[in-house]
Amino acid sequence: MDVKKILSEMTLEEKAKLCQGLDFWHTVPVERLGVPSMMVSDGPHGLRKQAEQADHLGVNESIKAVCYPTAAGTACSFDRELLETLGSALGKTCQAENVGVILGPAANIKRSPLCGRNFEYFSEDPYLSGEIAAAHIRGVQKEGVGTSLKHFAANNQETRRMSVSAEIDERTLREIYLASFEGAVKGGDPWTLMCSYNKINGTYSSENPWLLTDVLRGDWGYKGAVMTDWGACNDHVKGVAAGLELEMPRSGDENDQAVIDAVKNSQLDEAVLDRAVERMLNLINLYETNHRAGETIDLNEQHHLARRIARESMVLLKNDGGLLPIKGNKKVAFIGRFAEQPRFQGGGSSHINCSEETSALDAVRSVSAVTYAAGYDIAGDTVNEALETEAVKAAAEAEVAVLFLGLPDAFESEGYDRDHMRMPACQEHLLNAVAAVQKNIVVVLHNGAPIEMPWVDQVPAILEAYLGGQAGGGAVVDLLFGAVSPCGKLAETFPVKLSDTPSYLNFPGDAEHVVYAEGVYVGYRYYDKKEMPVLFPFGHGLSYTTFVYSNLRLSADNYKSGKLAVSVDVTNTGDMAAKEIVEIYVRPENAVKDRPVRELKGFAKIALAPGETGTATVELDERSFSYWETTIHDWYMEPGKYAIEAAASSRDIRLTAEVEVENKPLRVNVTMDTTFGDVMAIPGAKEVVADVTKFMGMFNAEEDSAAGEAISTEMVEAMLRFMPIHNMRSFSDGKLTREELQRVVEKLNQIQE
Ligand code: BGC
16 A cells, blocks of 8 residues: 555545544545555454444444453563463454454553453553553564554543543653553554543543653654544544544544544644544555455464463462362362352453353363352342352361352443442351351452452462453363462552552542542552552462572673663472562662652563572663653653662562662752752752852851851751752841852853753
């Protein structure tokens, strides 16, 4: 397709039309110029292609496809290669179904555990989220199918998601909420992005030039197209002007006409419309040149892949006394309706019409003759006495009771948020009743986000299965009985209780606004800074074997730019082959800036046989040491000492090394309002201000012995630290003029040039 030529031959009407969908799932063709229509369909953990009646809430049936574990789980694999494999399976499925772009992955940060859509999001940490999303994107796109990274940006709740304004300061946006997308854009280069419904600081994402053009295209160098979330278009003309290419789904002729009129009356520069149309043509060209007609897929093979991915994604939270894996011919009872009817995916637009489903009860038949009791009804909170009595009896008669518990669909979904973090009361009731008769309890959790566990001390073992996809039941059995060792680690913190969470006082906000008052202190950044106990920390996950970390080394003791290699040896000291995720955190040791205690800046996963030692290596760069500095509107690598931590979780730091980071001090933009404390950070400032600060002599302990008894040098320094330059006139007894102070200000700016 000769994009430039086609663009030059298109009429204004055709151009306007191309910036809206044809219908719910297709782009508009321009038949006379040979531009085909392209289909987009939902993902991200399977293909939801609707042939007939379209909707964006997963209401009407779609074609049969394989449902993989949702993002909340796959992020816990910390495994880029695995996510590429998953992406590639999705890409092949799209090829077979003639779908050009599969919507997702979703890289929104888990700001609060209450967000109803957290099951579709990866992490509370932007580095992990960005890396995993990028791998997903690379996997899909290497099959010649596009992705749509969503929901850009700051869509961190479902309450009023279509209208709320997320009020977020610049640093927090850059370091947390945008950073997740930045990693995915730079590491994956998605064909498209999907802008969010909400406003950011008062402006809808779909018409936000700062977001769609300055940041996305300007700062990150993105070249692809942006579409709206379904119905996220507010003012289409403003949208096109801001850097939006495609309104989805089609809203009618009115918006085409609005664009045409805006060009005709010079409200919208035609060159800006052309830019949008060119990006749309480039996208359709990508589809046309990469589409492989007649591709077929093997759903059974994909089902097995789904089981493997689920195994790598589940997290063993607790295993006191080595209750797991279940060995020998123990009498095992499976208890809980989820053993038979697992909840393995979430509700809403990502809902897959599964090709098949394996429950844990199906899968266990070939491994162990378990007894089964349903124990509770999935819907509702009410205790079913008969089911509970039967379950307690089964638990009492067994040697191990495996309780399948979690959140029903009604508790969490696209479209609404939770208002508490507890499991249904009937499930907690069942757990307590079982705990009264059986000590060997394993809880297997099916949930898309953390829950409170007031019962945690009553059970020796907990396996977090998340929403494990259609083959999740098989994966649970593989892990329970030790066919493989669990290896996932939490991509989010499990807090003790809801009121501990950083956004507790500001979620989901009032009618129009939600203030992100906790700033950059999201997830473990908050709990670590507050030195708070948590239920299970970010990065936590147990194994059936043990690992010893040794020999942490850096490629240099000083760092200025380029790459800094961090290596650590890990030995499998147990008797089972297993994988270990090594987390690398960076901790500023003498930062002037207020910064999180530690931040994840690298990770690696290694497979080790019993007794084997392997080396995990990650590379750090300038960004690993930087924070977003609002005075320069850029990243700044603060010089100083940093600890590099090799960790098994954010609260299990195994080894620490130190590096000295060198950089030019930050330029201080000196004005009459700048304090002397800030001025003193400028090299050479002391000499420049000496003539001015000498008037503080009246407080100067060294010069005035009478005052010296009452006022120490420290006090004078403290007073100066927060005194703006202009205030010095008041202490000079009329000797300093404004002009003289102005000259000092100029000099201080000059010496920094
Ligand atoms: C969701 C998107 C989804 C779209 C199309 C919207 O409601 O927010 O994630 O891709 O519908 O179904």
